[in-house]
Amino acid sequence: MKIAVCMKQVPDTEASLRVxxxxxxxxxxxxxxxxxxxxxxxxEEALTIAEKTGGEVVVFxxxxxxxxxxxxxxxxxxAARAVHLADPAFEGGDALATGRALAAAIQAQQFDLVxxxxxxxxxxxxxxGSVIAGFLGWPHAWLVMGLEVEDGKKAAKVTRExxxxxxxxxxxxxxxxxxxxxxxxxxxxxxxxxxxxxxxKEIAAVxxxxxxxxxxxxxxxxxxxxxxxxxxxESGKGAEIFEGDPADxxxxxxxxxxxxxxVL
Amino acid sequence: xxxxxxxxxEHLGGKLSDITFEMLGKAKALSGAGGDVTVLLIAGDAxxxxxxxxxxxxxxxxxDGLADFNPESYGAALGAAVEAKSPRLVMVGYTxxxxxxxxxxxxKRNLPHATFCLDVAIxxxxxxxxxxYGGKINVTTDLGAGPCVVSMLAGAAPADAGRAExxxxxxxxxAPASAGKIRFKRLIEPEAGDVDITAQEILVAVGRGIGSKxxxxxxxxxxxxxxxAVAGSRPLIDAGWLPKTRQVGKSGLKVAPxxxxxxxxxxxxxxxxxxxxxxxxxxVNSDKQAPIxxxxxxxxxxxxxxxxxxxxxxxQERKG
Numbered sequence: 001m002k003i004a005v006c007m008k009q010v011p012d013t014e015a016s017l018r019v020x021x022x023x024x025x026x027x028x029x030x031x032x033x034x035x036x037x038x039x040x041x042x043x044e045e046a047l048t049i050a051e052k053t054g055g056e057v058v059v060f061x062x063x064x065x066x067x068x069x070x071x072x073x074x075x076x077x078x079a080a081r082a083v084h085l086a087d088p089a090f091e092g093g094d095a096l097a098t099g100r101a102l103a104a105a106i107q108a109q110q111f112d113l114v115x116x117x118x119x120x121x122x123x124x125x126x127x128x129g130s131v132i133a134g135f136l137g138w139p140h141a142w143l144v145m146g147l148e149v150e151d152g153k154k155a156a157k158v159t160r161e162x163x164x165x166x167x168x169x170x171x172x173x174x175x176x177x178x179x180x181x182x183x184x185x186x187x188x189x190x191x192x193x194x195x196x197x198x199x200x201k202e203i204a205a206v207x208x209x210x211x212x213x214x215x216x217x218x219x220x221x222x223x224x225x226x227x228x229x230x231x232x233x234e235s236g237k238g239a240e241i242f243e244g245d246p247a248d249x250x251x252x253x254x255x256x257x258x259x260x261x262x263v264l
Numbered sequence: 265x266x267x268x269x270x271x272x273x274e275h276l277g278g279k280l281s282d283i284t285f286e287m288l289g290k291a292k293a294l295s296g297a298g299g300d301v302t303v304l305l306i307a308g309d310a311x312x313x314x315x316x317x318x319x320x321x322x323x324x325x326x327x328d329g330l331a332d333f334n335p336e337s338y339g340a341a342l343g344a345a346v347e348a349k350s351p352r353l354v355m356v357g358y359t360x361x362x363x364x365x366x367x368x369x370x371x372k373r374n375l376p377h378a379t380f381c382l383d384v385a386i387x388x389x390x391x392x393x394x395x396x397y398g399g400k401i402n403v404t405t406d407l408g409a410g411p412c413v414v415s416m417l418a419g420a421a422p423a424d425a426g427r428a429e430x431x432x433x434x435x436x437x438x439a440p441a442s443a444g445k446i447r448f449k450r451l452i453e454p455e456a457g458d459v460d461i462t463a464q465e466i467l468v469a470v471g472r473g474i475g476s477k478x479x480x481x482x483x484x485x486x487x488x489x490x491x492x493a494v495a496g497s498r499p500l501i502d503a504g505w506l507p508k509t510r511q512v513g514k515s516g517l518k519v520a521p522x523x524x525x526x527x528x529x530x531x532x533x534x535x536x537x538x539x540x541x542x543x544x545x546x547x548v549n550s551d552k553q554a555p556i557x558x559x560x561x562x563x564x565x566x567x568x569x570x571x572x573x574x575x576x577x578x579x580q581e582r583k584g
Contacts, residue, residue, distance in 0.1 A: 011397075013398065013472070013530070014551065016551070016553060017397060017400055017401060017553060019401075026397070026401060094376070094377070095367070095370075095377065096370060096371060096374070096376075096377070099371065121397070121398060122396060122397055123396050124379065124380055124394075124395070124396050124397075124398075125377075125379055126358075126363055126367070126379050126380075127363065127366070127367030127370065127371075127377065127379065130364065130367035130368055130371065131367060131370070131371045133368075133371075134367075134368060134371030134372055135371065138445075139335075139336060139443075139445035139446045140335065140368075141335070141446075142335075142360070142363065142364045142367075143360055143515075157449070159452070160360070161360055161515050162333065162360045162361070162451075163276065163281075163359055163360055163361075163514070163515075164276070164454070164517070164518070165453075165454030165508070165511075165515065165516060165517065166276075166451055166452065166453060166454060167451070167452040168332065168333060168448070168449075168450075168451055168452075169448075169449040169450050169451075169452065170334065170446055170447060170448055170449060171446070171447040171449055172445060172446050172447075173445040173446075176445075181515075182498070182499070182502050183498070183499075183501065183502025183503075186504075224374070224375070224376035224377075224407070224408065224412075225376050225377075225378060225405045225406070225407060226405060226406040226408075227403060227404075227405055227406075228391065228404045228405060228406055229403070229404045230396075230401055230402065230403045230404075231401070231402055231403075231404075232400075232401060232402070232553075233395075233399070233400075233401075233402050233555065233558055234558060238561065239547070239557050239558070239559075239560045239561060239562065239563045240561065240562050240563070241557070241562075241563045241564065241565065242562070242563070242564050243564070243565065243566075246564075246566055246567075246570040246571055246573075246574045247574045247577070247578075249564050249566065249571070249574070250571060250574035250575045250577070250578040251574075251578045251581075253546065253562055253564070253575065253578075254575065254578045254579060254582060256562060257523065257544065257546070257562075258582075261523070261543075261544040261561065261562075263466070263522045263523040263543065263544050264490075264523075264579075
């Protein structure tokens with residue numbers, strides 16, 4: 001099977017964030033970027049399926065120069081080649097603009113399956129995969145925790161999460177877009193051999209024009225959402241913070257829990 | 265209904281979910297300036313419609329293939345309702361079902377869609393405040409004059425406001441045919457665990473900050489001292505460090521103990537949804553930006569191992 005994996009590079013979850021001077025996004029200088037968690041699981045799922053069924057995995061990512069590092073890592077893990085939606089015009093889009101660009105890049109080649117994460121750790125639109133499916137006219141499943149391609153490769157059996165721990169099993173006709181949840185598998189580590197091989201694999205940079213899209217159809221220009229401001233939520237509303245020596249703090253907390261909250 | 269608001273109801277096991285009333289209350293407040301509130305009830309019945317007194321209209325869609333959630337058939341039903349009602353704002357829950365429908369609606373009809381919404385306001389244009397970066401940052405966005413879609417976080421608005429008495433008109437909408445590319449097979453109910461974390465008075469919950477499976481032991485020691493059970497956030501369950509039955513959050517269990525100790529849990533919105541009703545919340549995290557501190561009653565910006573040890577000792581001292 002030929003499988004496309006869409007990945008996003010996001011700031012490390014431990015990153016200390018600062019709001020940019022214009023208050024329109026966070027300051028991305030000095031942040032460490034990593035492959036978005038659930039996208040990493042999507043890549044692992046794709047590699048496993050490709051190993052079982054034959055075929056290849058092609059990874060796609062949209063963003064600036066730094067994104068090539070994530071793509072190179074995916075190549076080291078076993079993807080055959082990568083497509084980098086590299087033009088600055090692609091950036092700053094909402095899920096519709098980003099999904100349109102990715103769908104066009106995917107459509108330029110023939111795929112049986114598209115895998116991506118269910119949500120990103122930064123903007124968290126949680127809908128880029130569903131949008132890609134919409135543009136391709138394919139069925140999709142979100143929050144997927146189990147994926148089994150049926151013999152004949154015409155359909156996939158998917159376990160997707162519903163609310164309160166309930167899961168739903170659905171059967172999707174292929175080609176389809178599957179948005180996986182973190183935890184669906186155990187992602188592998190890159191081998192030294194893989195890292196060496198990745199250096200010779202292709203990362204194709206594409207522009208909107210290469211995909212038959214006008215600059216106004218992608219990125220910030222096409223976004224239907226306009227960011228007015230980003231800000232930190234009110235911090236510690238009513239929370240009493242203990243600081244200093246851990247032993248003192250622990251004793252103070254125990255006293256509070258006993259006398260004030262009366263839970264001990 | 266070009267000024268109207270369409271709220272997509274959710275129900276589970278024959279009972280309307282809180283998120284439905286939360287959105288309905290918010291929609292009612294937003295519609296004060298004019299415009300009707302319609303609740304779209306897919307595969308619901310008259311008794312559910314009777315509970316939706318705060319709405320002006322309840323539109324019921326019934327049909328084959330709607331008994332269980334299928335993004336295709338439900339998506340077609342929502343699409344048809346939007347076509348019929350031309351609402352200015354469509355409200356769905358940021359839920360397994362709602363988000364799926366919202367994304368599909370947005371791409372099919374090219375509508376602005378804001379997710380993870382804490383609040384929404386209607387003026388000349390519609391604005392929404394959303395959480396991003398796992399709840400560390402909020403963002404306010406302009407969705408234009410409408411039509412548009414917002415997916416509302418559970419608990420963002422009080423449910424009581426949506427539980428008003430009233431006699432909404434009801435109407436039946438046809439279930440449109442769907443492409444048949446997705447077939448529902450069956451539901452899997454969650455398994456019962458050795459310990460029912462929803463029945464505990466005290467929970468010691470651990471998150472990513474614990475670092476390794478072996479280190480959960482420090483939380484277990486503290487839990488023993490407190491006569492509590494150990495629970496965890498999703499990343500720990502994903503890593504296989506704790507069983508699924510110990511997971512607190514949106515895709516796990518919702519808990520409301522007397523005391524909830526969150527150790528090394530950042531407080532992503534999905535986790536908060538599962539524990540925010542706890543009577544007393546204590547957060548320990550080395551990251552002072554961790555959103556969990558916005559929900560905690562007591563907090564310590566510290567290394568969780570130091571705190572666990574000292575707390576265990578302080579509790580022993582008190583007993584001693």
